[in-house]
Amino acid sequence: MRHLLSAFLLLLCLPSIQAQNEPWKGKFEPIDNMIAPPNTYRTASGAPGKDYWQQCANYHIKVLLNEKNNTISGEETITYFNNSPDDLSYLWLQLEQNVNKKGNEDFGTFNNNVKDSISARQMQFLTRAIDFPAGYSIKMVKDASGNNLKTMVNNTMMKVKLNTILKSGESTGFSIAWSYPITDRSMYLLSREGYEYFPEDGNTVYLIAHWFPRMAVYNDTEGWQNQQFQKLGEFALEFGDYHVEITVPDDHIVASTGTLQNSEEVLTKAQRSRLETARKTFDKPIMIITKEEAQANEKTKAIKQKTWKFNATNVRDFAFASSRKFLWDAQAVKLPTNTVMGMSFYPKEGLPVWQEESTKAVTQALEVYSEATFDYPYPVAISVNTSNIGMEFPMISFNGGRPKNGKISDAAKQDMIGTIIHEVGHNWFPMIVSSDERKWMWMDEGLNTFLHQRTLAERYPDFNSTTPKSIVPFMNGDKNILRPIMTTSDSELLNQFGANFYMKPTVGLQMLRNSIIGTELFDEAFKEYANRWKYKHPNPSDLFRTLEDATATDLDWFYRGWFFTTDHVDMELSNVKWFKVFEEDSNIEDKNKNKKVKIAATEKNDDEQANGFSNGPEVITMTNTPDTAYGEFLSRLDDKEVRKQLSGKNIYEVTIKNVGGLVMPVTIEWVFTDGTTETDRLPAEIWRTNEYEVKKTFIKAKEVSKVNLDPNFEFADTDVNNNSFPKVENQSEFDAFKNKKKGK
The missing domain is CATH 2.60.40.1730 (tricorn interacting facor f3 domain)
Structure with missing residues (x-):
């Protein structure tokens, strides 16, 4: 435990994780201190307690x-x-x-x-x-x-x-x-x-x-x-x-x-x-x-x-x-x-x-x-x-x-x-x-608008409806005047209350249902909340706790960011590095003869981003694992089998920055040189050890021509121009790419 603790302490000291003198924001800290504590009237599970009463x-x-x-x-x-x-x-x-x-x-x-x-x-x-x-x-x-x-x-x-x-x-x-x-x-x-x-x-x-x-x-x-x-x-x-x-x-x-x-x-x-x-x-x-x-x-x-x-x-x-x-x-x-x-x-x-x-x-x-x-x-x-x-x-x-x-x-x-x-x-x-409309307008307007939009999507599919993209202009607004959802009804600015009490809670629930929890599990939990509290008076904490209780999903990070702050989602795909593993019997060295690409540890500049993958992969060697790396373990990894599994494969190291401050799951779309695509989904928990930047490595059999974040606009990203590698120069280029992908 001592060695593990030392490793964590070392991580906490890294500048990339926490800038010096910057207060800890705690995006993954529990929200227990932000909502009313449970009691015999309202339980920690979000249900009415054994002593619940109402007039x-x-x-x-x-x-x-x-x-x-x-x-x-x-x-x-x-x-x-x-x-x-x-x-x-x-x-x-x-x-x-x-x-x-x-x-x-x-x-x-x-x-x-x-x-x-x-x-x-x-x-x-x-x-x-x-x-x-x-x-x-x-x-x-x-x-x-x-x-x-x-x-x-x-x-x-x-x-x-x-x-x-x-x-x-x-x-x-x-x-x-x-x-x-x-x-x-x-x-x-x-x-x-x-x-x-x-x-x-x-x-x-x-x-x-x-x-x-x-x-x-x-x-x-x-x-x-x-x-x-x-x-x-x-x-x-x-x-x-x-x-x-x-x-x-x-x-x-x-x-x-x-x-x-x-x-x-x-x-x-x-x-x-x-x-x-x-x-x-x-x-x-x-x-x-x-x-x-x-x-x-x-x-x-x-x-x-x-x-x-x-x-x-x-x-x-x-x-x-x-x-x-x-x-x-x-x-x-x-x-x-x-x-x-x-x-x-x-x-x-x-x-x-x-x-x-x-x-x-x-x-x-x-x-x-x-x-x-x-x-x-x-x-x-x-x-x-x-x-x-x-x-x-x-x-x-x-x-x-x-x-x-x-x-x-x-x-x-x-x-x-x-x-x-x-x-x-x-x-x-x-x-x-x-719920109490006079205090928490979003608890009725937001939840109702969520189902209202679901009704339109299911019964009137040709109608315009609210999606995560709808909230982007509001989320990208002036933080000096924006207010969080958890604002009492009459304290909201008139020019914001439609977005803040109707649209933003709706989009949040859509994210939970479609992209974070999953449709079947979310629907069951939402129904649980409705049935627990029908003919009763729920508070925000009762909703928050019920959705966690009925899904076995830690959502405090989502509640904290989406409901209690005015942070927005802006994920930047700052770099993608392409590697292949050197093998003596392969033709990789011949293919890259005299031009092993040395990619700096720092990010590429704009010119290099524009070049994207045109310079080919950086060819790296993979050494045998020394015995000291295993500590006291007696079993050994089959290094040859690892080489075999990576033979001819493409290794991509992706660097993503959290520019907007709001942590969210990450969806990565890979566009291959043959025109096919593939999607990887990463949970929001990837930001736990570093809320500002994450790196993730992927193995792909095909060569990649383009990488996109949030390709289906699931998370209300406010700046899609920094969501692609190579970098997209303008919105029209991104829209053209999306329309082409959708067959328009």
Whole structure:
């Protein structure tokens, strides 16, 4: 052990391994000090522990949508179950509608520069020149006995002070009456809900979300999750059962979370019959409300009202859409363990593409996501057409993408279908695998985008999709302003959050699946994570640990670099040396007579790189192994057999530098002089003893004309111009080579 230790100490002193006075970066050190330690609530394997707990909140809600003055008013009774080990003297509820309330704390705008020729809408975002009413009016908060409860509102959070301590293991009930003005979605940025007005026919589509005071999460890692809603970071919510009665104008159609309880009261006989047909139709959507019926509906506005009743079990939120403009189609989707109804609601302005593509996209998402995780457990999955932004809720999503005068470009159609798949996919992350969106946006957006991209690759292969190459411009950005993935949601810069919370985690998971762990093993581990944490609240550490636990793969080096730093991948193929072993009986000496090539130990200069392999191999001799090399071992290597195995072979010593700082596996493509190719794959662990430069020796029967690193762009290398030997002079040359290789 002493001799081995001495050898390692000698290696550590080499300048090529660690520059003097440079701090040790520890790219392969465990990340234990960077994530929460395991405990009885969350185990070291990444699974919920034996003492894991979470709270529960059940809701009974009656709500009225007033179309004349665009308001929502309602009453709700919440039954809150304290499953924590703690006694609670107060509760926190979310009041997201207050984020736009005049006079409330201003969290800053997302477009804060005034410039010449600024549009009126942009100026409205900046100044709120045309004011609009917003925010809750809380009319009463009472306990189960009818006694008033004291409250304190801090912007988007409301503290309810209990009259009696809520003991561990007990529950409490209380009621709230409230109202708020529904906001015009065109009036402000990131409008996830509100109304959209259609001047042509004078009608409105209402997208009602974040509409009732909701329980904040209380958990084992931070107590109350009562961060203010700042528009970017979304929601952390508890699971529960919902009984909701929605009163709307008599001619409105309601799409909602949950199962409709009184179809005979709100649907016509024809609509109910069509819906029953749709429940048995698996190959195409059935129209429940046709274009002609929707257009007839638009012409008159009902004075009477009717109430739609919905129940939803074990969901973390509730949303609905309401309008007399809706067309409605539905189709049954058969999954291995259950049958789901895929549905779409859209105004005539969505035709024809929404009728052709929306429910089809819902079906594709349900099938691929179910296969990748667990079967979709809810009875319906609904896509509602809206303008601009897409937004997700349990069983229902609001999705942008709309033709103009009945026509839509291929790019816009792809965006629309991608949005539908993405928002339906959010049913898994975070609606069931319920991570904290307000703190870790990447845990839902990144994981969901990963499966969204997988769905596109499998079901829409002609569509553009995210690959490791997609993230290169972002990874190659200014390190002074870039932030790591492990940044809380509202702390991310607006011009980065799409790349950092959606694309970069997606690419990271693609690398793990396709190039680091392997498809079969990764898919099993990802499914393990989803099933461990469905209907629960995972943290980043739970994901990190589960992927390692279920694959027997040390991934701390990957997590450290990809999630916790802004390092990028830039591997440089700095040199390739070509050798052949001298043999007396061979013709090597004749072939290289009087011109043994002496290659310096240092790297070739640019001229020499350009020459590549044209100077031929360096012919080297291989001596017999001295007995002293074996130490106390009595057995001996057959030196002649080694010579025999190397006879006529080509030996290539490859030198690779880590320029970008992010360690990754190494893929080497060999292009032989006869035009054939071969690929070698080296694990990331080759960088363990030297994080800055590695050398690796290969034996090839054929002579090599070119060597390429990362030939299939698997690792988001930011500079492909230094990935080849002989050196590629420009990007166009590299692209031409790649296109030729792919047969383009």
